[in-house]
Amino acid sequence: MEVVICKTKEQAAKLAADIITAAVEKNPKLVLGLATGSTPVKMYDEMAKAAKKRKISYRAVRSWNLDEYVGLPGTHNQSYRYFMNENLFKKIDIQLKNTHVLNGMAKDPEKECKAYEAAIKKAGGIDIQVLGIGSDGHIAFNEPGTSLKSRTGVVYLTPSTIKDNARLFFGGDMTQVPTKALSMGVGTICEAKKIILLAFGENKQNAIKGCVEGPVSQFCTASALQEHNDAWIFCDEAAAKKLKLRKYYAWRSATKLGIAL
Numbered sequence: 001m002e003v004v005i006c007k008t009k010e011q012a013a014k015l016a017a018d019i020i021t022a023a024v025e026k027n028p029k030l031v032l033g034l035a036t037g038s039t040p041v042k043m044y045d046e047m048a049k050a051a052k053k054r055k056i057s058y059r060a061v062r063s064w065n066l067d068e069y070v071g072l073p074g075t076h077n078q079s080y081r082y083f084m085n086e087n088l089f090k091k092i093d094i095q096l097k098n099t100h101v102l103n104g105m106a107k108d109p110e111k112e113c114k115a116y117e118a119a120i121k122k123a124g125g126i127d128i129q130v131l132g133i134g135s136d137g138h139i140a141f142n143e144p145g146t147s148l149k150s151r152t153g154v155v156y157l158t159p160s161t162i163k164d165n166a167r168l169f170f171g172g173d174m175t176q177v178p179t180k181a182l183s184m185g186v187g188t189i190c191e192a193k194k195i196i197l198l199a200f201g202e203n204k205q206n207a208i209k210g211c212v213e214g215p216v217s218q219f220c221t222a223s224a225l226q227e228h229n230d231a232w233i234f235c236d237e238a239a240a241k242k243l244k245l246r247k248y249y250a251w252r253s254a255t256k257l258g259i260a261l
């Protein structure tokens with residue numbers, strides 16, 4: 001696991017966007033795994049800016065998103081499909097038919113999840129998976145107590161996630177946040193060839209501590225990434241503050257990336 005500790009979240013977002021942009025440039029048929037939430041917004045912005053400036057095409061890129069709320073149609077302005085259209089897909093030339101978000105309205109959610117996994121497999125697997133992290137250490141919507149081998153399925157949100165998501169979205173109203181979601185499993189996520197996790201702000205300090213230096217445990221599902229051989233954590237100084245070896249990680253990752261942080 002590499003931990004890149006940046007002075008600002010803007011710098012982290014730009015570095016992560018540069019990695020994805022370069023990968024699309026090299027392989028126009030790249031398969032991306034994408035996340036929603038407040039964290040990746042700036043990175044998506046940077047990806048769109050770079051695509052425009054350097055004429056990088058996403059026409060043949062395919063994407064699979066991590067999760068979707070149960071009960072929200074893609075047209076709902078708090079659905080993750082809507083979020084992706086607004087924050088990334090509209091800004092690049094990706095073909096909407098090549099973008100996949102779990103259907104939160106599926107009549108048979110288990111069937112929907114199985115088909116989603118099969119489609120990812122058919123595409124050759126995810127080349128780069130983008131992740132955020134919940135303040136309770138979740139990745140996608142894999143809350144504490146979820147098997148680290150879990151596959152895509154129906155999941156139940158913790159009160160702390162409902163609170164976090166209400167604060168950032170849903171106009172602050174906890175009663176509006178769905179309590180269930182469809183989510184890629186931890187095992188599914190860990191099959192991606194490369195993983196880029198972004199984490200910003202004090203609210204993510206404990207989660208990053210658990211992810212990077214905690215035991216590998218269901219209690220912090222992001223800790224499963226410790227066993228992945230190409231996982232990159234891009235965070236700002238606030239999120240990294242509780243890491244014991246933060247100075248070492250910062251030096252090592254900057255040296256590997258050939259940059260000064």
Ligand code: F6R
Pocket residue numbers: 034035036037038039040066067131132133134135138139140141168
């Ligand atoms: C979103 C997702 C979640 C978020 C996490 C952090 O698709 O899978 O795991 O990444 O809840 O959310 P923010 O970025 O809003 O703090």
